[in-house]
Amino acid sequence: MTNASSTTNVIEVCDLKKTIVSSTSRVDILKGLSFNVPRGQFVAIMGASGSGKSTLLGLLAGLDTVTSGTITLDGVEISRLKEDDLARLRGRKIGFVFQAYQLVPTLTAEENVLLPAELVGANGQPRSRAKELLERVGLSNRSHHYPVQLSGGEQQRVALARAFITKPPILMADEPTGNLDSANGQQVLQLLMDLNKLDATTLVLVTHDRKLAEHxxxxxxxxxxxxxxxxxxx
Ligand SMILES: Nc1ncnc2c1ncn2[C@@H]1O[C@H](COP(=O)(O)OP(=O)(O)OP(=O)(O)O)[C@@H](O)[C@H]1O
Ligand SMILES: [Mg+2]
Structure with missing residues (x-):
């Protein structure tokens, strides 16, 4: 796609549908969504439990396949990509933060942050960027700790640093504050917004919390x- 809109919209979603069919049932989870997200925008996705938020985010991140419709990320239509091209695109373009942190338990905080950079073979100096990101999220003094030695809020801050290590143009977060108390939740959201501004990242945030969404x-x-x-x- 080389039309003018793909240069300003970093995400384009057109008539997106997701249906899951099993031998006994058919669930129409997403029933035709269309929207565009311009570069640098911070968009919150809200809705009741079961409304399809996580399904949508998984599709946008290329973690799941669409039933019909198209998703275009930074000018590339992802539903047409083969698995390894998709994995490569995901590694370069998307950072992801989950509700349950999902750090690798056998790696230290710093090693967790470095992992995506190693997977995509990032150039530059990932180790110094990892240190800088850990400092930015206030965890310089925890960089050699393992996830089990960190609080929930600290683990999520490591996960934020990890999501930004490759300087992805798009950051997706699914209830990143869902397991945190409100003080830690606010801190994580603030860091997410700061990191987002710093690198002019486009941010897609799924949340139940209208107070967070209002940012x-x-x-x-x-x-x-x-x-x-x-x-x-x-
Ligand atoms: N693999 C699956 N098979 C069948 N139904 C599914 C599957 N995955 C999700 N669903 C259904 O799709 C609907 C949307 O699920 P989804 O996880 O996207 O909701 P959500 O908005 O993220 O909810 P929550 O706020 O609880 O996280 C739900 O009704 C769910 O039961
Ligand atoms: Mg969900």
Missing amino acids: ADRIITLTDGLIISDEMAA
């Missing part, structure tokens, strides 16, 4: 697999 430039709300509202911040 976004835009809130898209899903109900039952459809967008029921798409509003810009006042």
Whole structure:
């Protein structure tokens, strides 16, 4: 795709559907979503439990395959990519933060942060960037600790540093504060927004929490697999 819109929109979603069929049932999870996200925007995805938020994020991140419709990331239509091209694109373009941190338990904080850079063979100096990111999230003095030695808030801050190590143009986060108390949740959100500004990353944040969503430039709300509202911040 080389049309003008793909240069300003880092994410383009067109009539996206996801249906899961088993021998006994058929679930229409996403029923035709269309939206674009311009570069640098912070968009929050809200909606009740089961409305399709995580499914949407998994599709946007290329972790799952669409039933129909298209997703274009930075001008590349991902549904047409073969698995290894998709993996490469994911490694270069997308950082992901999960609700349950998902650090590798046998690696230290610093090794966890370095991991994506090693996987994509990032050039530059990933080790010094890892140190810098750990400092930015306030964990310089924990860099040689293992996940089990860290609190939930600390683990999530390591996960944030890890997500930014490759300077991805798009950062996706699924309930990144869902397991944290409100003070730690606020801190993680603030860091996410700071890191986001620093590298002019596009941020897609799934959250139940309207107070967190109100920090976004835009809130898209899903109900039952459809967008029921798409509003810009006042
Ligand atoms: N593999 C699957 N097979 C069948 N149904 C599924 C599958 N994955 C998800 N669903 C259904 O799709 C719907 C949307 O799930 P999804 O995880 O996207 O919701 P969500 O909005 O992220 O909810 P939550 O806020 O609870 O995390 C749910 O009704 C869920 O039960
Ligand atoms: Mg979910």
